[in-house]
Amino acid sequence: MALEQAGLRWINENFKEFLAGIRRGDRAMQGIGDTGERGAGQLGILAGAVGGVTAAVTGVFLKGIGSATQAVAGLVGGSIQLGMEFQSMTTRLKLAGKAAAQNAGVALEDLSEIALQVGGDTRLLGVSATGAADAMTGLLKSGLSLTAVMGDVNGYMDEGAQLGGALRASIDLAAATELDMVEASDLAAITLASFGAELETEEERAQFITAAMNNFVMAADASVAEVSDLRDGLINVGPTASSFGFSLEEVNNALSILSTRGMRGAEAGTALKSMFTNLMRTTPKVQDALQAQGISLYDVEGNMFSLGEIIGQFEIATEDMTQAQRQQFLQTVAGTYGMNALITMLDEGVEGYVDMAEATANATDIQTAAAKQASTLAGQAEALEGNVETLKIRVADALIPTLTAWKGIMSVFIDRVGPLAVAVFERIGQVITPIAQYVLTTVQTGNMLNDWLTKLPTPVQNIVQWLSEF
Numbered sequence: 001m002a003l004e005q006a007g008l009r010w011i012n013e014n015f016k017e018f019l020a021g022i023r024r025g026d027r028a029m030q031g032i033g034d035t036g037e038r039g040a041g042q043l044g045i046l047a048g049a050v051g052g053v054t055a056a057v058t059g060v061f062l063k064g065i066g067s068a069t070q071a072v073a074g075l076v077g078g079s080i081q082l083g084m085e086f087q088s089m090t091t092r093l094k095l096a097g098k099a100a101a102q103n104a105g106v107a108l109e110d111l112s113e114i115a116l117q118v119g120g121d122t123r124l125l126g127v128s129a130t131g132a133a134d135a136m137t138g139l140l141k142s143g144l145s146l147t148a149v150m151g152d153v154n155g156y157m158d159e160g161a162q163l164g165g166a167l168r169a170s171i172d173l174a175a176a177t178e179l180d181m182v183e184a185s186d187l188a189a190i191t192l193a194s195f196g197a198e199l200e201t202e203e204e205r206a207q208f209i210t211a212a213m214n215n216f217v218m219a220a221d222a223s224v225a226e227v228s229d230l231r232d233g234l235i236n237v238g239p240t241a242s243s244f245g246f247s248l249e250e251v252n253n254a255l256s257i258l259s260t261r262g263m264r265g266a267e268a269g270t271a272l273k274s275m276f277t278n279l280m281r282t283t284p285k286v287q288d289a290l291q292a293q294g295i296s297l298y299d300v301e302g303n304m305f306s307l308g309e310i311i312g313q314f315e316i317a318t319e320d321m322t323q324a325q326r327q328q329f330l331q332t333v334a335g336t337y338g339m340n341a342l343i344t345m346l347d348e349g350v351e352g353y354v355d356m357a358e359a360t361a362n363a364t365d366i367q368t369a370a371a372k373q374a375s376t377l378a379g380q381a382e383a384l385e386g387n388v389e390t391l392k393i394r395v396a397d398a399l400i401p402t403l404t405a406w407k408g409i410m411s412v413f414i415d416r417v418g419p420l421a422v423a424v425f426e427r428i429g430q431v432i433t434p435i436a437q438y439v440l441t442t443v444q445t446g447n448m449l450n451d452w453l454t455k456l457p458t459p460v461q462n463i464v465q466w467l468s469e470f
Contacts, residue, residue: 079395082130086393089133090115097140104146104153111136114150118163118171120390125175125370128389132167135185139166142189148202148209165206166192169213169366176217176369177227187231188213194238195248212248214366221363222356223256229265230255236269240276245304253357254307254345261344274338279310289332293317308357312350314342 090112094101101108115136119129139149144166146153151164163171170184179187191212192205199205220227233255234248241251251272258268278286279297290296295313298304305313318326327339334342345353364372 079392082389082392083395086112086115086130086133089130089137093133093137093140096137097146100140100144100146100149106146106153110157114153114157116390116393117157118167119393121163124163124168124171127171127174127181129393130389131181132171135167135170135181138182138185138189139170142192144189144192144205145202148206151206166209169210172366172370173213173217173227176366177220179227179231183228183231184213187216187227187234190231190235190238191248194234194242197242215249215252215360217366217369218363219252219256219360221369222359223259225256225259225264229259229268232265233258233267233269233272236266237273237276238269240273244276244280246276246307249357249360250307253353253360254341256360257348257352257356258341258344261347263340263344268341271337271341275334275341276338278335278338279333286333289329293329308350308353311345311353314346315349318346 093111093115094108097111098108101111112133115133116129118124118127118132121127136149140146147165149165149167150156151168152161155161156163162168166188167185170181170188173179173184173187174181177184188209192199192209195212196205196208199208216227216230219225219230230252234251237251237255238248254272255264255268258264258272263271279290281287295310295317296305297310318329321329330339330342330346348356
């Protein structure tokens with residue numbers, strides 16, 4: 001054991017010398033501290049004061065920098081996301097408006113700029129660039145020309161003229177009612193398809209849409225119905241009413257009357273459709289019942305009487321009937337479901353029909369309603385939101401090309417470095433797998449430590465043994 005004893009003495013002596021060196025260094029540092037303590041005490045007061053002011057100023061400065069950085073980061077991050085969404089929307093817009101843009105002599109790329117300009121137009125309420133792009137897409141897909149959608153396109157873009165056409169009517173409708181821009185433009189397209197199929201010129205179509213949207217607002221103002229109720233009713237009854245020759249104004253007047261008796265929305269539209277469909281049946285049962293009461297739906301030239309005139313004929317024909325006779329007659333000619341609408345119309349009579357039409361004519365129009373809303377604080381906030389969104393999209397327009405280029409660089413980098421990285425990890429796996437399998441096997445057999453020791457060189461085994469005994 002002489003070798004082991006000599007080793008222990010050597011370790012002990014060297015460790016003592018190491019500790020002595022640490023103590024000498026500690027005394028030297030303490031001496032320096034004693035010498036400078038008095039001076040440091042005098043400087044400490046000044047340093048504390050200066051340090052406090054500096055820390056405060058620096059904290060405020062850094063906090064301001066941090067807030068500004070967060071604001072810029074939020075603007076950039078939100079702008080990129082919004083910009084990508086707007087890019088997708090305008091891609092659909094360009095597909096829908098390709099022919100319309102060519103016919104109007106407008107570059108296809110200008111459609112995006114038009115949507116941005118509409119979104120940032122402070123004269124318009126509740127409009128955004130994304131909403132404008134969506135609304136324009138829907139209107140162009142309905143077959144309208146760019147002129148019918150916007151009015152004087154070049155005048156609006158180059159000279160700052162007022163926006164016109166179906167887009168302006170949709171924006172005003174959204175501003176004056178509970179509908180959003182897309183819902184308003186959809187309603188404009190549906191109304192045109194249902195009641196404007198025979199219009200020949202783009203100017204006529206644009207004027208029709210403007211007048212139609214105005215009628216929706218005024219009819220809702222004159223009754224208990226919302227514009228959304230009239231829309232839902234029109235979707236069900238519009239094509240049928242139009243095919244029989246009734247106008248949009250007549251249909252909205254009937255839907256408004258039904259709303260005052262608790263029949264609104266899709267239900268009112270379905271009931272009115274059932275009434276029209278059954279009245280127009282050419283079956284002997286219906287025709288004989290109408291003829292027996294002296295009711296004719298067509299004039300001598302074969303044109304359909306107005307809805308008000310038809311109601312007048314029914315009112316006269318049923319005024320002397322008993323309740324049972326009236327019920328049976330109306331069910332025969334209008335059907336089980338359609339009679340609900342016809343009974344409600346007859347309860348109001350011609351007088352009620354005319355009164356509703358007059359109330360609608362005297363109601364607040366779409367432009368006045370939109371202007372009132374625009375003058376409120378909420379309206380001004382909506383206009384500001386449109387400006388902010390336009391700003392974000394323009395920021396994104398500046399950043400997206402750079403991000404697109406960076407994406408291309410990263411794609412090339414991944415394509416080139418990717419296979420190398422895969423090869424490296426495959427090689428690591430080739431090395432680690434056998435080791436892992438060996439460890440797993442030895443652990444499972446319970447002899448891992450002994451097995452590992454037996455594989456060490458003999459001198460190393462002796463040292464390990466000696467250390468374990470020590």
